[in-house]
Every structure is written in structure tokens, then in C-alpha cells.
Amino acid sequence: MKTIWLIIGLLTFGSHATASSTATPINYQFTVTDARQHLGQVQITFPQVGTKTLLVQLPVWRSGRYEILNLSKHISQLTAEDAHGQAIEWDKTDKNSWKLWLKHPGAVTIKYQVYANMLRHRVAHIDDTHAFLDASGVFMFAPSLRDQPLTVQMHVPDGWVSRSGMATHGDAHTFYAHNYDQLVDSPIESGHHQFKAFTVGEQNYEIVIWGEGNHDIDDLQQQVTRLHHAGAALWGDFPYQRYVYMYHVGDGLRGATEHVNSTIIQQDRFNFQPRDKYLRVLATTAHEFVHTWNVKAYRPAGIAPYDYSQENYSDLFWMAEGITSYYDDLLLLRAGISEPKEYLKKLAEDVHKHLNNPGRSLESVAATSFDTWLKEDGQHNHNASVSIYLEGAMAAWHLDHEIRRLTDNTYGMDELQKRLYQQHRNIDQGYDKNDVLGLLQDITGTDMSAHWQRFIEGTEAIDFDALLAFYGLQRLVDEEDQASQGAWLGATFDTSHDQPRIKTVDRDSPAWQAGLTAGDTLLSINGIQVTSANLEQHLAHLQTEQPHEIHYFTAGRLQHQSIRPIQAPHPPFSIQAVDRPSRQQRAHFKAWTGHELADLAD
Numbered sequence: 048m049k050t051i052w053l054i055i056g057l058l059t060f061g062s063h064a065t066a067s068s069t070a071t072p073i074n075y076q077f078t079v080t081d082a083r084q085h086l087g088q089v090q091i092t093f094p095q096v097g098t099k100t101l102l103v104q105l106p107v108w109r110s111g112r113y114e115i116l117n118l119s120k121h122i123s124q125l126t127a128e129d130a131h132g133q134a135i136e137w138d139k140t141d142k143n144s145w146k147l148w149l150k151h152p153g154a155v156t157i158k159y160q161v162y163a164n165m166l167r168h169r170v171a172h173i174d175d176t177h178a179f180l181d182a183s184g185v186f187m188f189a190p191s192l193r194d195q196p197l198t199v200q201m202h203v204p205d206g207w208v209s210r211s212g213m214a215t216h217g218d219a220h221t222f223y224a225h226n227y228d229q230l231v232d233s234p235i236e237s238g239h240h241q242f243k244a245f246t247v248g249e250q251n252y253e254i255v256i257w258g259e260g261n262h263d264i265d266d267l268q269q270q271v272t273r274l275h276h277a278g279a280a281l282w283g284d285f286p287y288q289r290y291v292y293m294y295h296v297g298d299g300l301r302g303a304t305e306h307v308n309s310t311i312i313q314q315d316r317f318n319f320q321p322r323d324k325y326l327r328v329l330a331t332t333a334h335e336f337v338h339t340w341n342v343k344a345y346r347p348a349g350i351a352p353y354d355y356s357q358e359n360y361s362d363l364f365w366m367a368e369g370i371t372s373y374y375d376d377l378l379l380l381r382a383g384i385s386e387p388k389e390y391l392k393k394l395a396e397d398v399h400k401h402l403n404n405p406g407r408s409l410e411s412v413a414a415t416s417f418d419t420w421l422k423e424d425g426q427h428n429h430n431a432s433v434s435i436y437l438e439g440a441m442a443a444w445h446l447d448h449e450i451r452r453l454t455d456n457t458y459g460m461d462e463l464q465k466r467l468y469q470q471h472r473n474i475d476q477g478y479d480k481n482d483v484l485g486l487l488q489d490i491t492g493t494d495m496s497a498h499w500q501r502f503i504e505g506t507e508a509i510d511f512d513a514l515l516a517f518y519g520l521q522r523l524v525d526e527e528d529q530a531s532q533g534a535w536l537g538a539t540f541d542t543s544h545d546q547p548r549i550k551t552v553d554r555d556s557p558a559w560q561a562g563l564t565a566g567d568t569l570l571s572i573n574g575i576q577v578t579s580a581n582l583e584q585h586l587a588h589l590q591t592e593q594p595h596e597i598h599y600f601t602a603g604r605l606q607h608q609s610i611r612p613i614q615a616p617h618p619p620f621s622i623q624a625v626d627r628p629s630r631q632q633r634a635h636f637k638a639w640t641g642h643e644l645a646d647l648a649d
Contacts, residue, residue, distance in 0.1 A: 071095070072223070073195050075186055075230075078202040082175040085164040092156045093189060101147040101155055101189055102140075106355035109170060109183035110232055111304035111338075113419045115358065118170060118184040119143040121162040130154040143356060145187075161185050166295070169234075169304050169311050177238025177257050178203060179295070179311070181231075181304075183355065188227040197224050201237050209237035210255045212291050212309035228353065232307040232343075236293050243268055247275045251289040258296030260316030267292070270329055270384055274336050277382035281374075281461055282468055286344040292332065303331050305338030326385055330393075333382075334375035341374075342367045345467045348477035363480065364416035365503075369439015370460070373447070381641040388647060390640070391520070391622040398511055398522075401441050402617040405554040406432045412442045413504045426565035430554040442502060445509050447639075448517055449498055453491040456631075456638050462490050515622060519632030519644050522620045534589035534612030538563060542579035546570065561597070561610040568600040623647065 071094040078088045093101065105119045119142055127135040130153045137147045147155060163171035163178065163185070170184035178201070180186075186199075201209045201220040209220045212233040216223035220237070224230040241256040243264050252275070254267055271292060278285070291309035300313035312331055318324045342350075349361030361367075376393050379385040401407060410432040415422075419435055422428050447460035466486050471478045480499070487495045501507040515521055537556020540547040549567045552558045569577050572585050573596050589595055594609045624647045625632070636644040 073192060073197040075197060075199040076202065077178075077180065077185065077199065079173055079178050079204065080160075082173050082178075082204070085162055085173045087161045087163055087173055087178065087185075088158065089161055089186060090156060090158045091187060092154055093192060094154050095152070096149060096155045096192075097152045098191070099149055101149060102144060102191065103147065103157060103187045103189050104144045104356060105187045106183040106231065107143050107357065108355070109168075109181055109304075110306065110353065111342075112168065113359075113364065115420065116165075116168060116170065116184070117142060121165070121171075121184065122187075123160045123162070125157065125159040127155065127157045129156075157187070159187075166300070166313075167302075169295075169302060169313060175204075177207070177236065177240065179257070180235045180237075181311075182227075182233070183231050186227075186230060188231075188355075193228070194226045196226065197230060198222065199224070199230065199235070201235065203237050207238050208240070208242070209235060210240075210242070210253065210291060210293070211235045212289070212306060229307070231353075231355070233309060234293065234304075234306060234311050236311075245272075247272050248279070250275065250285055250287070253289070253291045254294070255291060256294045256296060258294075258300075258316060260296040260314070260319060262294070262296060262319040267294075267332075270382075271332065271336070273382040273384055274333055274378060277378045278336060278340070280381070281378075282340050282465060286339060286468075286472070290339070303335050305335045305342060307343045308339070310335035310338075326379065326389065326393075329379055329384055330375045333378045334371055337371045337374045337378065340468055341371050341464065344473060345471040346477045348479040351477050352475050358420045360417055360420075361477075362413040362417045362504075363478075363483075364419050365412040365435045365439035365442060366483070368435045369412065369437075369441075370443040370464070372436045372440040373443035373460070377640070386646075387640060387642045391647070395522070395620055395622045397437060397440065398622075399617060399619055401437055402511075403553070404433060404438070405430045407438060408506055408508070411504050411506050412438050426551050429551040441509060445502060445514060446498075448514050449495070450487070450491055451635065451638070452517065453493050453495075456635050458490050459639065463487065466490070516625070517632070518636045518639060519625050519628030520622050520636075521625050523623055524618050524620045534586065534591045535615035536586070536589075536610065536612055540569070540579075540582060542582060544568075545578060547577060547579045547582045557610050557612050561608045562606075563599065563608075563610075564601065566601070567606075570598045570600065570605075572597050 073094065074092045076090040080086050080088050105122060107115050107117055109116065125145060127137050127147050129135055135147050135149060135155065137145050140146050149155065161171065163173040165184060166172035170181050172179045198216050199222045203209065203220065211222050213222035213224050213229065215221060224233060236255050236257060238257060241264050243254045245252055245268055252271060254264055256262060256264060287308040289308060293309060293311045295311065295313040296316045298316060300315055303310060303312040312335060314328050318328050347361045347363035347366055350359050353359060376390055380387065380390040406429060412433060412435065415433045416435055422432065443460060450463065451459045463486055467478060471482065484496060484499060512522060536558045537553035538558035539550045541550050546568045549563055549565055551565055552563055571577055577585050589612045591612050591614050594611050597608055597610050599606050624644055628644050633644045
């Protein structure tokens with residue numbers, strides 16, 4: 048019998064096959080070794096490797112952030128050994144890959160140190176209060192064993208509690224995942240935190256809050272419960288049984304990332320009050336909640352299956368992020384969390400930002416989707432490209448309107464999302480442009496290819512006045528408010544320093560024509576010193592169409608120039624109901640928002 052097993056083992060070892068039927072899960076162990084220095088150790092045991100070599104890798108990007116982060120830069124002191132404790136030789140073959148040379152089949156264990164100080168990127172962070180781990184920046188994987196089940200054991204200080212979207216396995220600090228993809232989509236938060244568990248309908252929810260701030264976990268429970276009902280009304284059912292809201296609360300924290308049945312949301316500690324700030328927190332919460340369907344349950348082709356070693360290209364990233372951005376504020380309104388006036392105020396701000404983006408006439412949302420991995424320079428992006436979030440949301444709103452117009456308000460964007468969920472749920476290859484156009488034709492009875500070419504793959508401007516009129520709304524510019532805005536230079540400023548520094552300059556604006564550029568430091572206007580504290584007063588007193596003398600530093604050299612401000616080409620405006628909306632306009636508004644147009648008069 049021993050001879051037979053030896054022969055089988057040797058045959059397996061000599062082939063390219065892997066032990067896909069191995070019953071024993073791959074075991075990951077993470078130990079906090081020096082919390083104050085942000086250090087931890089990872090140990091991974093692959094229980095049965097039957098090949099002569101084993102390739103292990105660490106992702107170069109993480110799910111939910113379309114940017115190459117080169118996460119392996121924080122990995123060091125790698126060692127490998129076999130089941131007998133004998134060292135296994137290895138070579139690093141590229142920036143995120145290590146090849147192990149096995150002498151015989153069996154278990155393989157690798158160990159390495161992780162420097163976990165990437166809280167801003169929501170990748171990994173260790174201090175003396177917690178350890179936050181996104182597997183993409185912490186846990187290597189073997190591509191040949193990517194589909195194998197695994198466990199993760201957390202070795203953390205006494206008194207810490209570990210939470211994750213993964214199920215616990217044996218004890219409260221051990222988790223189980225069906226494969227590496229589930230692990231990489233299930234961040235772990237271990238440490239001291241507030242916690243609340245509750246049930247809504249048939250779904251189980253948990254709220255985990257690390258950090259101190261002005262939040263109210265009971266109120267958060269009420270708001271996410273409302274989001275639950277709004278999500279059910281839109282999609283009909285849920286792609287999860289249990290969902291974990293993780294919040295990091297601290298000075299200057301921002302950003303959020305969606306995961307398959309959880310999210311990590313970072314907020315400044317004082318963003319939970321007053322109401323206008325809290326609504327932004329809840330909009331971010333809604334955004335990640337919507338992603339549970341749009342991206343995690345159905346996603347564009349090119350994103351999935353994830354290739355963790357390189358960029359994943361798609362010209363439909365605007366659907367992943369833009370449609371989600373369109374729904375985050377809208378879902379707050381439908382859920383009864385925000386009021387119609389609050390929603391329209393935010394909508395007006397977004398349209399205003401869009402109109403003041405010079406790049407919207409040069410790059411389409413399809414093109415910016417494909418190039419989203421390249422978006423690094425804020426000045427260039429502002430003038431030459433658009434955002435899959437903001438402009439993607441504008442494209443989504445416009446498409447929603449077109450669907451409603453073509454179907455006499457019978458259907459809208461909701462119907463497209465439902466059908467994507469029904470027909471493309473968890474399909475590895477994702478949906479493509481033709482799939483979307485096919486669904487749109489089924490919904491509207493109209494070939495919408497021309498609309499797609501003009502507004503998705505083209506840069507034709509949206510007629511916002513016609514779009515708003517469909518819902519009985521209009522744009523109104525307050526003359527007094529416009530006058531108080533002062534003259535327009537076409538530049539934005541960073542006022543976090545004593546002297547204002549230029550962040551962006553609009554193409555062909557007065558500031559552009561005067562030669563100002565990002566990074567310049569403004570010193571004086573008309574011989575009067577300018578500071579960050581008095582910048583607004585200076586700008587408010589500038590005369591339009593009149594030359595003004597400015598002094599500034601550019602690349603450390605003093606410069607003098609004349610600048611001629613103009614009236615803002617797109618002044619701020621509010622969105623309000625028209626005086627006498629028709630019955631049809633009122634019906635459109637109700638179907639879109641879930642509220643009566645008359646509510647705006649309250």
C-alpha cells in the first residue's frame with residue numbers, strides 16, 4: 048500500500064495538476080507582532096502541493112479601488128519550508144510574484160512580515176487599538192490554488208474582538224472562506240470597537256465602529272434599516288444573508304470601499320453632525336450599499352474575473368461607479384432619510400460641478416472608464432478628462448430620463464438595474480455594452496445605440512433644462528447670490544497654507560491665459576498681500592473685464608502678471624419646481640423620487 052501511494056504521489060508531483068480535491072483548507076495565520084510600529088506576521092500553509100514549483104503572489108491593486116498600489120512594497124523577510132521544517136528555495140520573479148522550488152510533494156508553509164500603515168488607502172493598518180486587514184495588501188495566494196477553501200486565524204492582543212463578512216470557524220478569531228476571492232473581498236477589523244447586531248426582515252446586519260467621534264450607533268441602525276427597505280423596493284431581493292457595515296472614525300479620514308457582503312467606510316470623527324455633514328456620511332453608506340448589487344452581484348466585463356496582477360480594463364466603469372453615485376443620494380430620498388429640497392440642493396451642486404469641468408467636452412464617460420487606472424494628475428484630469436463618479440452619475444441620470452421618456456414613464460433606470468441583476472448575477476465574464484443595449488431595447492422598444500454613441504461614447508452636452516422640465520423642475524440663478532460670487536478667474540485654491548496655492552486652472556480661463564498653473568502660490572493682487580484668510584474678500588472685490596496686477600511664485604520664482612476676470616460662465620443655481628407643473632410632470636417626479644412635487648413647497 049505504501050508503494051502504491053508513493054507512486055501516486057510522484058506522478059502527481061511530476062504533473063502540472065494541483066490538489067483541487069484537498070479536503071484540508073489552506074491555513075492563513077496573522078499575528079500582531081509590534082502594534083506601535085504597524086508590524087504583523089503572516090504564515091500561510093498550503094496543505095498538499097503536488098507540483099515541482101509553487102507560484103505565490105500578492106495583488107498589485109485591491110477590489111474597489113482602480114489604481115495600481117504595488118502592495119508588495121510592504122512585504123519583507125519571506126521564508127518558506129516544507130512539512131519537515133526544511134527550507135524551500137525561492138526566487139522573486141517580478142514585483143509581486145515569488146516562485147518556490149519544491150523537492151518533494153506535501154505541505155508548504157511561507158512566512159513574511161507585513162508593514163501595515165495604509166489606512167488612507169483602506170488596505171491595512173495596525174496600531175495599539177486595532178488591526179484592519181484587506182487581504183489584497185496582506186495575504187498572498189497561489190494562483191493554482193485560488194479556488195481552494197481556506198481559514199484565517201487572527202492572533203491579536205487580549206481583549207480584542209475580530210469581525211468580518213466571512214463566517215467564523217471554530218472560534219471568534221478564526222474565519223472561513225470558500226476561496227481566495229471571498230477572502231480578498233472580506234476585510235477583517237480586529238480590536239476595540241463599538242458593535243451592534245440586528246435583523247431587518249430576513250437579513251442580518253452588523254455595525255462595527257472603530258475610533259471616537261460624534262456618531263450615534265443607534266441612529267445609524269435606523270438609517271441603514273431605511274436603506275434596506277429602499278434596496279428591497281428597487282431590486283426585489285438581496286444578494287447576501289448577512290451584511291457588515293465597518294466604520295473607521297478619526298481625524299481627516301475619508302473614503303469607502305465596497306465588498307461582497309460588507310463595506311469599510313472612513314469618516315472624520317466629527318462628520319456625524321450637523322445634519323448636512325451626516326447626510327454626506329449616509330450618502331457614502333448608501334453608495335457602498337448599492338454596490339452590493341451593482342458591482343458585487345453584477346459587474347461589467349473586464350472587471351471579473353479579477354486579475355490581481357494587472358489593470359482590469361473596461362469602458363463600463365462609469366456604470367459601476369456612476370450609476371452607483373446616481374443612486375446614493377436618490378436612495379436617501381426614497382428611503383425618507385433626506386428631504387426633496389435637500390436632494391435637489393445636492394443635485395444642483397453636482398450639475399454645477401459638471402458644467403464647470405472643462406474636460407467634459409474632450410473625453411467621454413466610456414473613454415474615461417477605460418483610462419481610469421491612469422487618473423493621477425488633478426490639473427490635467429480637470430481639463431482633459433471626466434470622472435466615472437460625477438460624469439458617470441450625470442450620464443446615468445440622463446439615461447434614466449431617456450428610458451422614462453421612451454416608455455411614457457413606465458420604466459426607468461430601476462428596470463435596467465433589476466434586469467442586470469436577474470440576468471447577469473454573479474456571471475464571471477460580466478456584461479458588456481451589447482448586453483446593456485439589448486436590455487435597453489427590450490425595456491424601451493427602441494434601439495438606443497444613437498443615444499449611446501452621442502452621450503456615452505461621445506461628449507455631446509446634456510440639455511439639463513429639458514431634463515429638469517420633464518420632472519416639473521427648473522434652474523434658477525439668484526442674482527444677488529451671483530453678484531456676491533465676485534469675478535471669475537477660473538482657478539481653485541488650496542487654502543490650508545498661509546498663502547493660497549492654486550489647485551486647478553480651467554482651460555482658456557482668465558487664470559489660464561495669465562499663465563497661472565497648479566502649484567503656484569498667490570502673493571498679492573493690485574499690490575495688496577493675499578493670504579488664505581482674506582482670499583475670498585480679494586476675489587469678491589475684483590472688477591470684471593478690468594486688468595488686475597498679481598504677484599505669485601511659480602517653481603520658487605517670483606512672477607508678475609496681469610489678469611482680466613470675467614463673469615462666471617456657469618454661476619451657481621438652485622433647482623426648484625416650476626410655477627404650474629402639469630399632471631404629467633407631477634407623475635414623473637413621483638415615479639423618480641417617490642415624493643410629491645408639492646412637497647417642495649413645504
